[in-house]
Amino acid sequence: MTFSQPLHTLQSQLCSVARKSPSLAKKLHAQIIKAGLNGHEPFSNTLLDAYGKCGLIQDALQLFDALPQRDSVAWASLLTACNLTNLPQPALSISRSLLRTGFHPDHFVFASLVKACANLGPLHVKQGKQVHARFLLSPFSDDDVVKSSLVDMYAKFGLPHYGRAVFDSISSLNSISWTAMISGYARSGRTFEACQLFRETPYRNLFAWTALISGLVQSGNGVDAFHLFVEMRREGVSIVDPLVLSSVVGACANLAVLELGKQIHGLVITLGYESCLFISNSLIDVYAKCSDLVAAKYIFCKMCRKDVVSWTSIIVGTAQHGQAEMALALYDDMVLAGVKPNEVTFVGLMYACSHAGLVSKGRALFRSMVEDYGIKPSLQHYTCLLDLFSRSGHLDEAENLIRTMPFNPDEPTWAALLSACKHHGNTKMAVRIADHLLKIKPEDPSSYILLSNIYAGAGLWEKVSKVRKVMMVMEVKKEPGYSCVDLGKESHVFYAGETSHPMKDEIIGLMRKLDAEMRKRGYVPDTSSVLHDMDQQEKERQLFMHSERLAVAYGLLKAVPQTIIRVVKNLRVCGDCHTVLKLISTIANREIHVRDAKRYHHFKDGNCSCNDFW
DNA sequence: TTAGGGTTAG
The missing domain is CATH 1.25.40 (Serine Threonine Protein Phosphatase 5, Tetratricopeptide repeat)
Structure with missing residues (x-):
């Protein structure tokens, strides 16, 4: 590159090459200054755009601050730069100052501004609505692109009915507006409307499928998401990018169905996406959530590039399964690898500390999160700290924290x-x-x-x-408890007190044998968690028929010998079942993993990974 | 120069 090229060459270089190369963008900036063209409108705006597109947000901000005049193109370029790098905070201050200065945005600025508000998330609904109001009063209020971005903004705020009003006012709907609206319904749990709109859209493409399936996964409707994914495969939709797969893998993690997770993993390999960062991150999570930490670690170790989500997923996974020391060691490796932890990483780390009773380490991590990484503690972080103090018996400190923390307990x-x-x-x-x-x-x-x-x-x-x-x-009634046991090729759900299973005689027979052996070893049923007024014998009968016991007994009868019995339960394990499962793990010489509503329990040789605190 | 679908906690 020479520094004496014609101006139009400089401009075209800025428009093309510089957007992909930060170093070239900087060189061209230097050339502009040298040529005395600094502050010249077309150059500064194009340079601003180039800096934004190649991710040099600080340079873009500096350049913008130095501009003698800021037109629509400059504002739009800067906002786009923030949107591309997903930096909500600078975008927030930029949009505030833009609105304060009395500047009249054009449709380009409005579209970027709305997107910035969407990225800021539902805590900034007020600001988003203000921008919407300004747009309606502007001469550009008919612009369909801005309307599409408004539909998306309300989708991200979890307000699909606001989005629908805008959607209905769009004169020429395209694939983008349809996708945004479908996503809005799906992610806020409005499955019926999402599916209805999906059936109506003339743009039944991969974007629409992904919006629908991912939205359902996000709103916790993994089962419907799966059925739709099967339908999508049957329709022969070509999976030309892996975005939908990361959601489907995530659904397996939420549903904790290991066998299904393995099948999707197989599909990921067949389609050639196993080395994709997002997919690997989801796979770490699915194996960890299905309590196959060995597989999770294998995926993690094989990744050629690991980002903060990869590290956090494996740290959280090991912490949740009671391997606190391992989680903390992984954190040290993460820092050594130069990866900056985020707010989720600290949730996992403090969770690990509270499991291992590492009070001072947990306190130090909380401090480091605030002081070294500038992360503002959320309610979750305070809950972790509280859990740490409570579990280790620092009750006064826990009570003091609960009364002084900046959140309502x-x-x-x-x-x-x-x-x-x-x-x-x-x-x-x-x-x-x-x-x-x-x-x-x-x-x-x-x-x-x-x-x-x-x-x-x-x-x-x-x-x-x-x-x-x-x-x-208040007619307080307990939600019916159920447990699902995963036997590899099949899984079976048991409800508490259920006696309709074809193998009920064998199941109850085994449970009686185990009960007799437990009582020989000193087991006395703890009926304190039984809700209703009834005699002791009836209370014991209720405990005897708790769903996790039925599921584990069935697992012992049907699962391949020596394999881990894996159970997922909808409620928390009661104290008595916890004691019983510890005893069964010794008597049957079998490892039992239970994921309950709160945490993971690995029962082995009469002990549990939660150290009897949950 | 502007708008759509993806991963980690809860």
Whole structure:
């Protein structure tokens, strides 16, 4: 490259090559300054655009600040730069100053501005609506591109009905507007409307399929998402990019169905996407969530490029399965590899610390998150810290934190602290917290059971009867518990108390044998979690028929010998089942993995990876 | 110069 080329060559270089090469963009900038063309409108705007497109956001911001005049092209280029690098904070301050200066945006600026608001997320609904209002009052209020971006913005805010109003006003709908609207319905759980719109669209392409399937996965409807994926395959839609696959892999993780995850993994390999970063990240997660950590680590180790999500996924996976030291060692490796942790990484790390009772390490990590990485702690981080203090018996510190943290503690948070008081035998604090919890009227039946147990433990019988009355008045009923056992080629769901299974005699027979052996070893049923008033024998019968026990017994009868019995449960494991599963792991000499509503339990040789705290 | 689908926690 020479520095004495004609101006039009310079301009065209900026437009093409510089967008892909940061170093070339900088060289051309230097050339512009040398030629005295600094501040010349066409050059500065094109350079701004080039900096933005090759990811040099700081340079773009500096250049913009130095501009003597800022026209629509400059504002649009800067906002596009922020949007491309997904930097919501600079975009936020840019859009604020843009609106403050009284500048009249054109349709290009509006489209970028709306996209910036969408990237900022649902916490910035107000700002998004302000931009929408300004657009409606502008001379560009008929522009369909801006309307499409508004549909997308409301989709990302979780307000699809607002998006629908804009969608209906679009004069010429295209593939982009349809996709944005389908995604809006799907991701906010409006499955019916999403599917209806999908059936109506003339653009039934991979974008629309991905929007629908991914949206359903995001809103927790993995089963429907899977059926649609099967339909998509049957229609012969060519999977020319792997985006839909990462969602489908994610659905396997949420549903914790290992066999299905393996099949999708096979498909990923067949289609040639196994080395794609996003896909590998999802695969780490699916194997970790299906409690096959060996496979998760294998995927992780084989990746040639690892980003923060890859590291975080493996750290969270190992932490959730009770391998705290391993999770912390992985974090050290991550820092050494020069990858910057994010807010999710710290959730995983603090979770690891709380499992291993590493109080000072957890505190230090919380501090490091704020001071070294500038991450503002969220409610989840405070919950992790609280869990760390509670589990390790630092109850005063836990109570102090819950009362001083900058978030309103919700019912599960108080219930967690209460449960810790019970675990550590601090009756005085337990009663104080129970009184508070009773005042805020919990909705979860298990909170009432906990309250009742606390008062009973403290001999406060009047309060016990008060709790029972509240439960009766509110008709507090437990959600039916079910457990799914994964046997590789098949899986089976058992409901608590279910006796309709064709193999019920064998299942109950095995459970009786195990029960007799457990009682020989000193097992006494703990009926404190049984909700209803009934005699001891009936309570014990209820516990005996808890879904995880049926599932594990069936697993012992049907699974390949020596293999791990894998169970997924919708509710939390009760104290008695936890004791029973530990005993069964010794008696049957079998490893049992249970994923409950809160965490993972690996039962082996009479112990559990959660260290009896959950 | 502007608009659509993807991964980690909860």
